[in-house]
Structures are given as structure tokens and as C-alpha cells.
Amino acid sequence: MSEYIPRLAEIVDIDIESPNTYLISLKLLDNENFSYKPGQFVMVSVFGLGECPISITSSPTRKTLQLCIRRAGKITNGIVDCRVGDVLGIRGPYGNGFPLERMKKNIIIAGGGSGFATLRSLVNYIVDRRGAFGDVAVAYGARTRQDLYFMQEYKSWQQAGIDVGITVDIGDESWKGDVGLVTALIDKFRLSAGSAAICGPPVMINAVAKKLMDKGFDHSDIYVSMERHMKCGVGKCEHCMIGPYHACQDGPVFSYDKVKSVL
Amino acid sequence: MAFLPQERLVPLLTLLSDRMEVVAPILVEGVPVFASWSGQPLALKDNPLMPPQEFFLPQREVLFRYIQDCGSYSFEEAAGKARLIFGIRPCDLRALAVLDRIFGSDPMDQSYFDKRRSTVLVALNCNEPGENCFCDHLGFGPTCSEAVDLQLTEIDKGYLVESGSPAGILILKEHPEFFLETSQSHLLEKCEMLGQAREAMNSCIARSLPGIKEAIKKADWNALGRTCLNCGSCTFVCPVCHCFTIQDLGVPDGERMRCRDTCLLSGFSRMAGGANPRISQGDRMQNWYLDKFEYIPQRTGLLGCVGCGRCSRVCLAEMDRWSLEVKR
Amino acid sequence: MEKVHTTCIYCGCGCGLLLHVEDGRVVGASPSPLHPMSLGRLCIKGWLAGEFVDHPDRLRYPLIRRGDRLSRVTWEEALSLTAASLRAIAQELGPNSLGVLTSAKGTNEENYLLMKLARAGLKTNNVDHVARLCHAPTVAGLSYAFGSGAMTNPIASLAQATAILVVGSNTTEQHPLVASYILEARGKxxxxxxxxxxxxxxxxxADLRLAPRPGTDIAWINALLNVIIQENLIDQEFIDARTEGFDAVRQTVLGSTPEAAERISGIPAHDLAEAARIFGSAERAAVVYAAGITQHTTGTDNVQALANLVLATGNIGREGTGLYPLREHQNVQGACDMGALPDLYCGYQKVAQARQKFEQAWQTKLPDEPGLTALEMLALAEDGRLKGLFIVGENPMMSYPDSSQIKKALEALEFLVVCDIFPTETSELADVVLPAASFAEKEGTFTSTERRIQRIRRAVKAPGEARAEWEIISDLLHRMGVPADYASAAEIMEEIASLTPQYGGVHYDRLGACGLQWPCPSRDHPGTGILHAEKFSIGRARFRAVEHREPVEAADDEYPLILTTGRSLYHSHTGTMTRRTSLLDREVPLPAVEINPEDARLLGIRNGQPVMVETRRGSISLEARVTEDTPKGSIFVPFHFSEAPANVLTSQALDPVSKIPEFKVSAARIRRS
Structure with missing residues (x-):
């Protein structure tokens, strides 16, 4: 059967994460196994509108497959306009995911804006396999308080012994936390050099990577999840080329030394 | 190996066309094209502008149909059809070898290989290079360097036929009445013909792989980008280019289409949020060249250019595609 | 897989292309290397020309309005209702209460039959089409100056020019093949x-870029002529031998010094002087222009100003010289040639003079009262004096100026028939909708902007019950009592050839992949590339003095910006086809108003921000695109997008001669929304 034929998945729950972002929980209708790694993505179909890449937001350690979807175009609008019970198409998982086997025990996870969606998979994975990791810190920044995702989970991360720093660009009276850049959060952490996982706008990635390298991280230990236009997900259509690499197969997670020239 | 007398070619194709669709270069209003052949005069002088790549990767094709029923979906795929392509040239065959490696990499592209497997390829070696051809400068051609079901070389009064696959051997075995024994002189004749073709090519165009690579290194991409007319022609005629997009047609039932795309459009790499990693036309042109001469070789071990010269024939901006010099 | 040789349906270049057909479906397109102009090249739209053909939105069945819904009916029902309704209106209010808008997207045969339907069937000269909105000033202006309103040379001739002046044409985007020849010449x-x-x-x-204030073209073109005369760069021999009226022009431009023109147009005087020297001293100079020249209340005068320039320097009738009006639709030229115009029969034969000839040929009495132009018809519709309208392949709701006015007019009609391939904003208002075959599904000919008559050929079957327009119109002609037993489009061309001197030698069997350039008066005539080589059809070419007039609307305190409208490379006209083509829609998915960074800063507008653009006619909401490419004081809106229809903003101020509306100048304002 063609690689392009998706599996069917029913929407079992829709949560609002921010005014334009939704957390969608899915159940695969074929009841077959769906195994994946943090950092991988799926191609999601709304039949009639088309297909687009969405990173997996849930951790494979938990039962429900979840996708965090921000309104950004025709297809993502189509997905979030669905209701519970509607059927979507899913292909994947695709991409390499975070190289957990190669990553050091001490990990810092830094996300900016909607890029944090894919990192949540890694955070919850660590929470559920806490013993396998050492010092773990999460630094996450969004534009405003309303734009922060997964607010109800921060506490559970802290309870698992993870340093959690949250910051916003624009504060208001309802926001008591940090205002400023993600890099400022990193300064607050007591960090021992290890691995890093970053996702966000290119400017933020570069700033965080530079800061971490200043703190003794090796650039090959800094892993960046890259966003690219994708259509096939399987290294054929060429939309997602980053130099000689395909973000869909060789990525979306790259070590910083491989991609810093294009960031 | 066998000898096919000139006058037996059409009867042989006629016989084969009973079993499968025969595609061959024919004239449509005088324009040479690869199309279904049903006895029209063959147009074997020039390689058509559009390579036979489209029989494996059409400009538009249905990947599958989706059929909605009570909120859920079922899918239908079309079956590949048996086909014989007569007259594919060594450059276009080489391009298929590159595509085979790309579309065959894991996970394999079923839709491409369905067509690939159900197609018999009969190649025609080039006795006379076209005015833009330079395959020899890239280290192959004008004879087939790839495995092909059958390859023909035009020699005096007919064709030298060499088989390269079970399907090819089968055609020779099943239809012995068409073929004559070959002799050493036929082979010599072939070598001489192809040697002449090589010479003709080398004397008319001074192009070399190191020269092209040097030009890519030195090119002023911004200046070139400013004159590019965004027509995409160089990518649409290239037998190696294979960028595609996927698109749905129809609700609630409809078709998921694979449509030919071009990396020279800004929307090709632009992301949903609006950010674009290849923002200028110069960036996109540079990427096209780097892909052909660096990235594809890294991925497949083969050059992403086959020296067919089609891109220089169709450039709307009248660029010199190989020196990459900016005129004024 | 079959391949069918045909002609591109987008712009007036008229490139040759092949449609690729598999299992009865268009699966691709490719350029025709034999085409004498396009030579195996295409622009991005051409490469994708076959894609919209099998779009699920195609109209498949005839529809009749029942209440506020359009319901499927048989062809018999739809056509007999159409015929009966049009007849009833004519009986009550006279034939001039009816009108026909034909299509620059339709074939020559269809335009000819529609013109015949209006005149012989409905007995009115109220027939017009979209040329009124793009190149009516070219037809009027060049007919006066040279005796023919068409491009003087083949497009390929541009490659031989040694100087090229491009005016009001975004050539690389709107006519990429013409741009290709310009780049070839530049390369040489x-x-x-x-x-x-x-x-x-x-x-x-460009070697030199001139950025006039919109609506000031005559001022600066006259200044070029002024310098050319002052510096004696004129071709006196040519002027004496082949033209008349130069002295009046010389008198008029005497005062049009570069300094005076700078005050009006904003172009620095020394640039104007340099441009004049470049043009005047060139061995072979050519002028390329498009809607930037014509879509003004001074459109006809603008065209004449360019004609004066070309005549004074003797740059006409030779290879590499001439005047190149670039037509927008692929068959605007043909629709004009076919007499889809209120005052002309096919071949530009005046209604007043050729009526008897056509009465004899068609064996019926023909109306002598002059007809109305497109906007005049709609104005009368609003007054209730025009009651029935037959629109074929046009979308006035989007493409005509001042949409709210157009909507009122269309709604006031008693009976509206729309024939098209896709549902449009106009068909939504119709009483009867007739589904037409697309270019891939029928036979016919188009005439490109270089006067090249070329065939389109049927590649696939039309969807559902859609029919070729020539068949639909033949059927209606028949119902109106005019014999129309055409077995094929080729037969219609035979009739056209017999009545149209320029097309006298045009027969389908001669057209092949290359077509024929008119005038082609007889079967053995090879067609004509360069016009006016030996003589002008009117004897001597005519100079006419023209002077600058301000546009109807000027920027003021309330509306401080000048709005111009136009198009993008990736879309065609009202987007019915290109917005249904995946790559084109992706390339420019949304409407945006272009604004200069300085203006944007003053108004606090950021790139990508939603804004509202307003004029005295209406307002639209869209994104801002901040770009240096748009000059300070101006904004630009493309008119392809129904979600932000630019023509809500434009005005119906008309050029008095050609009746073209002033699309290119409206006073506007813009604010964040």
C-alpha cells in the first residue's frame, strides 16, 4: 500500500491552549500500535483541504496521542475547526526525534513560542522516566501570558524535580512571573554542561545556543528542532531541504553544529 | 545482442502494442513529443523537450481517492498500466537512475515504483548530439551507462539491439522472427558511431564539470536572481527535478493529487507562519544548482545533472545556465 | 498519454503549448518548441494552464433561478427560457433594452457568433466586452494614428531593438514572454x-528608470518629444514622406520642456532629457506599453502621445521598431477583431458603413442605431432602461470599476444570463447560468496581442453537460430565427473569413502550430509580421497634438493617497482559474495592499498588518505589504481577490473617446483595522 495513504484517527478531545492554539487528542481507528519518540512529527490530513506536518506533543510514555495545533493556514484552521468525533488522517511518525540514546543525562530544554509544543513531549517523557536523567531544566518563553501553553502541567514538572522557568515578552497585571528573554532564564539555572533541546524562532535558537556554549555546552550536544515547509514527510518532495539534509528524515532534530549556518 | 533491420522496427512495435501501451517520440503538429504510439511516423531525430520522466512522475497524478462514508473514510488506489517506452535517450535514462535512488530510499515511493515496474524501457543511443547536449562532459553518454531492458544503436540499415534485463531478453526470445544475428562489424560500427557523436558534442560546446562547479562557486546569485522571471521552466523540463506538492481535490469525496512543484517559487519553502528560509530568488537558484552538483551526489552517488541541456533551451530570462555570467 | 497542441489562455502573448492527456484527463502541459514566438518557453501560469480544467468547482449543468436558489435544469429548459425572456423584453421595450457582454477569454468564433446574436438575433448593437476596460484607447488611438489599432510588429521583433521604452507595463509579471525578448535585446x-x-x-x-506621478504620462512623453525636436533627433525624412500634422504637435510640445514636465510628473528634468536622447538617437527604438497607459481618463491621448513619439523618430514599419500594446487577455485582440464592439462589425468595419454588407450576408435586417459600451449598458440597467443582459465569460462584479454600482445595475435587470466555466460573483446574480466548455474541451481560435490567429484544440470532454459556447450560441441564434447550422468551429471561421478582410485567408487547415498573423487577406497570403512597412492603410500616419490633463481624482486632505490597481504574476484577472491552481494560489494566497515604508511609518502600519483601504466608493480589508517598490504617496492593490475586491474602490470616471474607466488613479486612504 502506498506510503501516502494515511491511517484514520478520531478526535477524542479538544483543549484550548491559547486563543489560537488547541491541544487535540486522537485515537487511531485501526487500533494498531503507534510508537514514536519525542521530537517526531506526523502528517495530518483534513480530507478536502490537504495535509500538513504537525509535531507530536504527547509523550510516548502516555496513552493518548496529542497534537498541539496553532491556526496558521488553510489546513491548520481546518483541523482546529473539527469537533470531537471527527476523523482525520495521520501518517507517520516521521523524522528522527530527539536522540535520547546519545543525549547526556543533564538536559536543558528551551522553547520559544509555539516551538515549545514539540518539547513538551520530551519534558513529559523525562518526567515519566525521571530516574534515567540527571539535572533537568525547562526554560520557556511566549509573547504574553495568554500565549503560554500547558500551564496546568508546570507544577507536575517541578514536582518531578525539574527546574521550570517561564517568561513572557510582554507582561501585564495578571502576570507575576518573569518578563524578558529565555536566555535570561538560563542564567538563573544552576547548570552543569550536558545536552540541550531547543525549538523556537531562529533568533531565539541562536541566542540560547550561544549562551549554552558560553556555559560549556558542546555545539554537538545542542539539539535543535527545525521547522520547515513539508509535503511528503518521507524525503522525496524536497520542500524541507536544509542544505544536503531533509528536515523530514534527517531531522527535524539536528545538532546545532549542522544547522547553525542556516539559522 | 541482435540486429534489427530498419524496416522491421515498426512491425515489432505494432506487435508489442497489442500487449501494452507503446510510448514513442511522435510529432504533434510537427512538435516531437513522447506520447502513445499507434502507428504514427516515429520522430527519432531529436530528443523531445519533455523527458519521459512524466510516465513515472506525471505533472499531476492521483495518489489515491478518498471516499467519505458516515464521517469515516476509505481509500482507492489506481493500478499501474503496462507500458513500453521506446526511444528514451541515455541522459533521460540516467536521470531515471537518479530518481530510482531517491524514490527508492526508505520508505519507498510505491506510486513511482508501480509505474517503474510495469514499464519496459527501450533506449536509443545518440548518434547525433543535440545542440545543447553535454552528457559526455559529465562522464557518461551518449550511450547507455545504466541497466535498461533493451538498448538500440542505429547503424547501417538497422539497429544493433542489446538486452540488459530479463524483460529485454524476453522480447528478443519471443519474437525471433524480427531479429538477425549480429557480427563483430556491427559492434565496431556502434563504437565508431558513438565515438563520432562524442566528438561532435565536444567540438560544439565547451563545458566541463569542474568549469560548472567553478561557475557555481563564483556566481553572483543576487544579480542572477534579479533577472530570473520565475517561470520554473528549467525545473519543469529537467529529467532529474522531481519536487512535488500534494493537494486535495473535492469534498466530501475526492482525490489526493501529487502535482509537480518547483523549488524556484518562493511559496515552495515558505512556512505556514510566513517565514521563508530561502527568501530571495538568488537563494533559490543557488539551491537548485547546489542540489544538482552537491546534494544529490551526496545522497545518491550520482550527479543531479545529466547534461541534456534542456534548461538552457527554455530559460525565459535568457541566462547562460552554465557560465552563470550576468549579462550587463 | 496523448498530447494536444493548443494555445495558452492566460495573457495576450499567446504562447503555444501542449496539453498532456491521460485517461481523458489533463495531467500536464508543456511548451511548444515550434511556436514562432514562444519557442518552447512558457511562464509559470502557462506551465500550469491545464490544472483548473478538472477542478470540482466547474459548472456542469444548466441552472435556473427558482427563488433564491439556482436549480439544475435541462439545456432545453434553460435555452428556451433564455430565448423567451429576451424576446419578451425586446417586445415590450424595444431591442435596445437588451445587451450582450462577450468575453476576451472566448474564441474568435464565439465572439463572432455573439456579435451576430446581438445584431442579427436581438437586433441591437449593444455588444461590448472587457477590451473596453483595458485597451479601448489603443483601438481608438492607434486606429486614428496608424489606421490599425494593433501591435505594429511581432513580439520577437523586440529582440532587434537598440532602445526600448517600456511604459505602464509590469512586463516580467504580466507578459513574461515579451519580457524575455526585452531581456534578449538588453543582453545584446x-x-x-x-x-x-x-x-x-x-x-x-533598466538603464534609466522614470517614476512619474500616476496620471501624468502625456506631460513627460511630450517632454521627450520636446528634447528630441530641440536636439534635432527627429526623422524629418520619415515625417515628410509618411505622416501629417507634425507642425501642430511641434507647436504643442514647444512649452513641454523637461523642467515643466518635472513640475507635473515629478521625473527629474535631466532624466527626461537622457531618456529622450536614448530613444531619439537609437537606430531602432521600440515602445512597449500596457494598461498603465490606457486605464486613464486620458487613455486615448496617452496612446497618441506615444504614437507621436514613434512617428517623429521614424520608428515604425521596420524590424526592431514599433509600438507594442500588450493585451491582457489571450483573446482581447480577437474579440475586438470579431466586432464585439458597439460601433464595429468584425474587421473594424463601421456599423454605419458596412451594415448593408452584413445584412446581405446574414440575410436579415440589422439595427442602425449605435450601440452602447459596457459601462453605458450597466448605467442604463440601473435606470431600468436596459432589462436583459447576456454575459459570456465575464465577471463584471469583480473586474468592472466601482463594484457596488455594478451590483445595483445587475440586480436591477429583469433577466440576466451568465455563461461561464466556474461560478463567479456575477453568476450568483443570474437568472440562468449556462455551463461552458473550457479551452481544453473545444475547438476554436484565439488572436494574440501580436495579431497571431492560432488554434485551440479539444483535448478532453467537457464536464457534466457543459457545452462549447459556439454550440450554445448557435442554438440561441437558431431560437432567435437566425440560421446557424454550424457543424464545427472551422465552419464558423469560414464565414468569418468571408466577411473580415484581415482574416480573408484564415482557414483551419493553414493554422498548424504557428498560426497566421493578420492581415492575411487571401488563402495564398503568408500573413503579415510588420505592419505599416510600406504604407499606412490610411495613407499618411496622423500626428495629433495632446496635452496633459489632471486625473479626475486628486489626492486631498481626506483621501491623501493615490490608489492604482493591477495584477500579479501568479494570477490572472479575477482569479477564477489561477486561484484554483495549486502552485499559483500558494504563491500569492491572499490580497495585500502595497505601501511605501515612509507612508507606512507615518500611518503606524507594519508589514503584514490588517488594514482597511477606503475611497469615495467603498472600502476593503486586507493585509499591508510594506515595500520600496511602491512610491511614496501611492498604494497598489491587485484585483484578483474576491475577499478584498479592488474594484469596490475604483471609479467610473471615463475617457471621453474610448470610454475606458480610470482604474489607475483613485484618491484613497488607508488605516489599521
Whole structure:
């Protein structure tokens, strides 16, 4: 059967994460196994509108497959306009995911804006396999308080012994936390050099990577999840080329030394 | 190996066309094209502008149909059809070898290989290079360097036929009445013909792989980008280019289409949020060249250019595609 | 897989292309290497020309309005209702209460039959089409000056020019093949001068760029002539031998010094002087222009100003010289040639003079009262004096100026028939909708902007019950009592050839892949590439003095910006086809108003921000695109997008001669929304 034929998945729950972002929980209708790694993505179909890449937001350690979807175009609008019970198409998982086997025990996870969606998979994975990791810190920044995702989970991360720093660009009276850049959060952490996982706008990635390298991280230990236009997900259509690499197969997670020239 | 007398070619194709669709270069209003052949005069002088790549990767094709029923979906795929392509040239065959490696990499592209497997390829070696051809400068051609079901070389009064696959051997075995024994002189004749073709090519165009690579290194991409007319022609005629997009047609039932795309459009790499990693036309042109001469070789071990010269024939901006010099 | 040789349906270039057909479906397109102009090349739209053909939105069945819904009916029902309704209106209010708008997207045969339907069937000269909105001033202006309103040379002739002046044409985007020849000439050393308020791609490649304030073209063109006369760069021999009226022009431009023109147009005087020297001293100079010249209340005068320039320097009738009006639709030229115009029969034969000839040929009495132009018809519709309208392949709701006015007019009609391939904003208002075959599903001919008559050929079957327009119109002609037993489009061309001197030698069997350029008066005539080589059809070419007039609307305190409208490379006209083509829609998915960074800063507008653009007619909401390419004081809106229809904003101020509306100048304001 063609690689392009998706599996069917029913929407079992829709949560609002921010005014334009939704957390969608899915159940695969074929009841077959769906195994994946943090950092991988799926191609999601709304039949009639088309297909687009969405990173997996849930951790494979938990039962429900979840996708965090921000309104950004025709297809993502189509997905979030669905209701519970509607059927979507899913292909994947695709991409390499975070190289957990190669990553050091001490990990810092830094996300900016909607890029944090894919990192949540890694955070919850660590929470559920806490013993396998050492010092773990999460630094996450969004534009405003309303734009922060997964607010109800921060506490559970802290309870698992993870340093959690949250910051916003624009504060208001309802926001008591940090205002400023993600890099400022990193300064607050007591960090021992290890691995890093970053996702966000290119400017933020570069700033965080530079800061971490200043703190003794090796650039090959800094892993960046890259966003690219994708259509096939399987290294054929060429939309997602980053130099000689395909973000869909060789990525979306790259070590910083491989991609810093294009960031 | 066998000898096919000139006058037996059409009867042989006629016989084969009973079993499968025969595609061959024919004239449509005088324009040479690869199309279904049903006895029209063959147009074997020039390689058509559009390579036979489209029989494996059409400009538009249905990947599958989706059929909605009570909120859920079922899918239908079309079956590949048996086909014989007569007259594919060594450059276009080489391009298929590159595509085979790309579309065959894991996970394999079923839709491409369905067509690939159900197609018999009969190649025609080039006795006379076209005015833009330079395959020899890239280290192959004008004879087939790839495995092909059958390859023909035009020699005096007919064709030298060499088989390269079970399907090819089968055609020779099943239809012995068409073929004559070959002799050493036929082979010599072939070598001489192809040697002449090589010479003709080398004397008319001074192009070399190191020269092209040097030009890519030195090119002023911004200046070139400013004159590019965004027509995409160089990518649409290239037998190696294979960028595609996927698109749905129809609700609630409809078709998921694979449509030919071009990396020279800004929307090709632009992301949903609006950010674009290849923002200028110069960036996109540079990427096209780097892909052909660096990235594809890294991925497949083969050059992403086959020296067919089609891109220089169709450039709307009248660029010199190989020196990459900016005129004024 | 079959391949069918045909002609592109997008712009007036008229490139040759092949449609690729598999299992009864268009699966691709490719250029025709034999085509004498396009030579195996295409622009991005051409490459994708076959894609919209099998779009699920195609109209498949005839529809009749029942209440507020359009319901499927049989062809018999739809056509008999159409015929009966049109007849009833004519009986009650006279034939001039009916009108026909034909299509520059339709074939010559269809335009000819529609013109015949209006005149012989409905007995009215109220027939017009979209040329009124793009190149009516070319027809009027060049007919007066040269005796023919068409491009003087083949497009390929541009490659031989040693100087090219491009005015009001975003050539690389709107007519890429013409741009290709301009770039070829430039590559060979030709000097390129581009005059456009916007910094187009071609302007960026020009030796000299002139950026006039919109609506001031005559001022600066006259200044070029002024310098050319002062510096004795005129071709006195040519003027004496082949023209008349030069002295009046010389008198008029005497005062049009570069300094005076600078005050009006904003172009620095020394640039004007240099442009004049480049053009005047060139061995072979050519002028390329498009809607930037014509869509003004001074459109006809603008065209004449360019004609004066060409005549004074003797740059006509030779290879590499001439005047190149670039037509927008692929068959605007043909629709005009076919007499889809209120005052002319096919071949530009005047209604007043040729009526008897056509009465004899068609064996019926024909109306002598002059007909109305497109906007005049709609104005009468609003007054209730025009009651029935037959629109074929046009979308006035989007493409005509001042949409709310157009909507009122269409709604006031008693009976509206729309024939098209897709549902449009106009068909939504119709009483009867007739589904038409697309270019891939029928036979016919188009005439390109270089007067090349070329065939389209049927590649696939039309969807559902859609029919070729020539068949639909034949059927209606028949119902109106005019014999119309055409077995094929080729037969219609035979009739056209017999009545149209320029097409006298045009027969399908001669057209092949290359077509024929008119005039082609007889079967053995090879067609004509360069016009006016030996003589002008009117004897001597005519100079006419023209002077600058301000546009109807000027920027003021309330509406401080000048709005111009136009198009994008990736879309065609009202987007019915290109917005249904995946790559084109992706490339420019949304409407945006272009604004200069300085204006944007003053108004606090950021790139990508939603804004509202307003004029005295209406307002639209869209995104802002902040770009240096649009000059300070101007904004630009493309008119392809129904979600932000630019023509809500434009005005119906008309050029008095050609009745073209002033699309290119409206006073506007813009604010964040």
C-alpha cells in the first residue's frame, strides 16, 4: 500500500491552549500500535483541504496521542475547526526525534513560542522516566501570558524535580512571573554542561545556543528542532531541504553544529 | 545482442502494442513529443523537450481517492498500466537512475515504483548530439551507462539491439522472427558511431564539470536572481527535478493529487507562519544548482545533472545556465 | 498519454503549448518548441494552464433561478427560457433594452457568433466586452494614428531593438514572454528605459528608470518629444514622406520642456532629457506599453502621445521598431477583431458603413442605431432602461470599476444570463447560468496581442453537460430565427473569413502550430509580421497634438493617497482559474495592499498588518505589504481577490473617446483595522 495513504484517527478531545492554539487528542481507528519518540512529527490530513506536518506533543510514555495545533493556514484552521468525533488522517511518525540514546543525562530544554509544543513531549517523557536523567531544566518563553501553553502541567514538572522557568515578552497585571528573554532564564539555572533541546524562532535558537556554549555546552550536544515547509514527510518532495539534509528524515532534530549556518 | 533491420522496427512495435501501451517520440503538429504510439511516423531525430520522466512522475497524478462514508473514510488506489517506452535517450535514462535512488530510499515511493515496474524501457543511443547536449562532459553518454531492458544503436540499415534485463531478453526470445544475428562489424560500427557523436558534442560546446562547479562557486546569485522571471521552466523540463506538492481535490469525496512543484517559487519553502528560509530568488537558484552538483551526489552517488541541456533551451530570462555570467 | 497542441489562455502573448492527456484527463502541459514566438518557453501560469480544467468547482449543468436558489435544469429548459425572456423584453421595450457582454477569454468564433446574436438575433448593437476596460484607447488611438489599432510588429521583433521604452507595463509579471525578448535585446546591448510609478522588476534592470506621478504620462512623453525636436533627433525624412500634422504637435510640445514636465510628473528634468536622447538617437527604438497607459481618463491621448513619439523618430514599419500594446487577455485582440464592439462589425468595419454588407450576408435586417459600451449598458440597467443582459465569460462584479454600482445595475435587470466555466460573483446574480466548455474541451481560435490567429484544440470532454459556447450560441441564434447550422468551429471561421478582410485567408487547415498573423487577406497570403512597412492603410500616419490633463481624482486632505490597481504574476484577472491552481494560489494566497515604508511609518502600519483601504466608493480589508517598490504617496492593490475586491474602490470616471474607466488613479486612504 502506498506510503501516502494515511491511517484514520478520531478526535477524542479538544483543549484550548491559547486563543489560537488547541491541544487535540486522537485515537487511531485501526487500533494498531503507534510508537514514536519525542521530537517526531506526523502528517495530518483534513480530507478536502490537504495535509500538513504537525509535531507530536504527547509523550510516548502516555496513552493518548496529542497534537498541539496553532491556526496558521488553510489546513491548520481546518483541523482546529473539527469537533470531537471527527476523523482525520495521520501518517507517520516521521523524522528522527530527539536522540535520547546519545543525549547526556543533564538536559536543558528551551522553547520559544509555539516551538515549545514539540518539547513538551520530551519534558513529559523525562518526567515519566525521571530516574534515567540527571539535572533537568525547562526554560520557556511566549509573547504574553495568554500565549503560554500547558500551564496546568508546570507544577507536575517541578514536582518531578525539574527546574521550570517561564517568561513572557510582554507582561501585564495578571502576570507575576518573569518578563524578558529565555536566555535570561538560563542564567538563573544552576547548570552543569550536558545536552540541550531547543525549538523556537531562529533568533531565539541562536541566542540560547550561544549562551549554552558560553556555559560549556558542546555545539554537538545542542539539539535543535527545525521547522520547515513539508509535503511528503518521507524525503522525496524536497520542500524541507536544509542544505544536503531533509528536515523530514534527517531531522527535524539536528545538532546545532549542522544547522547553525542556516539559522 | 541482435540486429534489427530498419524496416522491421515498426512491425515489432505494432506487435508489442497489442500487449501494452507503446510510448514513442511522435510529432504533434510537427512538435516531437513522447506520447502513445499507434502507428504514427516515429520522430527519432531529436530528443523531445519533455523527458519521459512524466510516465513515472506525471505533472499531476492521483495518489489515491478518498471516499467519505458516515464521517469515516476509505481509500482507492489506481493500478499501474503496462507500458513500453521506446526511444528514451541515455541522459533521460540516467536521470531515471537518479530518481530510482531517491524514490527508492526508505520508505519507498510505491506510486513511482508501480509505474517503474510495469514499464519496459527501450533506449536509443545518440548518434547525433543535440545542440545543447553535454552528457559526455559529465562522464557518461551518449550511450547507455545504466541497466535498461533493451538498448538500440542505429547503424547501417538497422539497429544493433542489446538486452540488459530479463524483460529485454524476453522480447528478443519471443519474437525471433524480427531479429538477425549480429557480427563483430556491427559492434565496431556502434563504437565508431558513438565515438563520432562524442566528438561532435565536444567540438560544439565547451563545458566541463569542474568549469560548472567553478561557475557555481563564483556566481553572483543576487544579480542572477534579479533577472530570473520565475517561470520554473528549467525545473519543469529537467529529467532529474522531481519536487512535488500534494493537494486535495473535492469534498466530501475526492482525490489526493501529487502535482509537480518547483523549488524556484518562493511559496515552495515558505512556512505556514510566513517565514521563508530561502527568501530571495538568488537563494533559490543557488539551491537548485547546489542540489544538482552537491546534494544529490551526496545522497545518491550520482550527479543531479545529466547534461541534456534542456534548461538552457527554455530559460525565459535568457541566462547562460552554465557560465552563470550576468549579462550587463 | 496523448498530447494536444493548443494555445495558452492566460495573457495576450499567446504562447503555444501542449496539453498532456491521460485517461481523458489533463495531467500536464508543456511548451511548444515550434511556436514562432514562444519557442518552447512558457511562464509559470502557462506551465500550469491545464490544472483548473478538472477542478470540482466547474459548472456542469444548466441552472435556473427558482427563488433564491439556482436549480439544475435541462439545456432545453434553460435555452428556451433564455430565448423567451429576451424576446419578451425586446417586445415590450424595444431591442435596445437588451445587451450582450462577450468575453476576451472566448474564441474568435464565439465572439463572432455573439456579435451576430446581438445584431442579427436581438437586433441591437449593444455588444461590448472587457477590451473596453483595458485597451479601448489603443483601438481608438492607434486606429486614428496608424489606421490599425494593433501591435505594429511581432513580439520577437523586440529582440532587434537598440532602445526600448517600456511604459505602464509590469512586463516580467504580466507578459513574461515579451519580457524575455526585452531581456534578449538588453543582453545584446539595447538601452532600456522603464517608466512606471512602481519599481517593477524590469525597472530594476533598466538603464534609466522614470517614476512619474500616476496620471501624468502625456506631460513627460511630450517632454521627450520636446528634447528630441530641440536636439534635432527627429526623422524629418520619415515625417515628410509618411505622416501629417507634425507642425501642430511641434507647436504643442514647444512649452513641454523637461523642467515643466518635472513640475507635473515629478521625473527629474535631466532624466527626461537622457531618456529622450536614448530613444531619439537609437537606430531602432521600440515602445512597449500596457494598461498603465490606457486605464486613464486620458487613455486615448496617452496612446497618441506615444504614437507621436514613434512617428517623429521614424520608428515604425521596420524590424526592431514599433509600438507594442500588450493585451491582457489571450483573446482581447480577437474579440475586438470579431466586432464585439458597439460601433464595429468584425474587421473594424463601421456599423454605419458596412451594415448593408452584413445584412446581405446574414440575410436579415440589422439595427442602425449605435450601440452602447459596457459601462453605458450597466448605467442604463440601473435606470431600468436596459432589462436583459447576456454575459459570456465575464465577471463584471469583480473586474468592472466601482463594484457596488455594478451590483445595483445587475440586480436591477429583469433577466440576466451568465455563461461561464466556474461560478463567479456575477453568476450568483443570474437568472440562468449556462455551463461552458473550457479551452481544453473545444475547438476554436484565439488572436494574440501580436495579431497571431492560432488554434485551440479539444483535448478532453467537457464536464457534466457543459457545452462549447459556439454550440450554445448557435442554438440561441437558431431560437432567435437566425440560421446557424454550424457543424464545427472551422465552419464558423469560414464565414468569418468571408466577411473580415484581415482574416480573408484564415482557414483551419493553414493554422498548424504557428498560426497566421493578420492581415492575411487571401488563402495564398503568408500573413503579415510588420505592419505599416510600406504604407499606412490610411495613407499618411496622423500626428495629433495632446496635452496633459489632471486625473479626475486628486489626492486631498481626506483621501491623501493615490490608489492604482493591477495584477500579479501568479494570477490572472479575477482569479477564477489561477486561484484554483495549486502552485499559483500558494504563491500569492491572499490580497495585500502595497505601501511605501515612509507612508507606512507615518500611518503606524507594519508589514503584514490588517488594514482597511477606503475611497469615495467603498472600502476593503486586507493585509499591508510594506515595500520600496511602491512610491511614496501611492498604494497598489491587485484585483484578483474576491475577499478584498479592488474594484469596490475604483471609479467610473471615463475617457471621453474610448470610454475606458480610470482604474489607475483613485484618491484613497488607508488605516489599521
Amino acid at each position: 546591448g539595447a538601452r532600456l528605459v522603464v517608466a512606471d510609478p512602481r519599481k517593477t522588476q524590469l525597472a530594476g534592470l
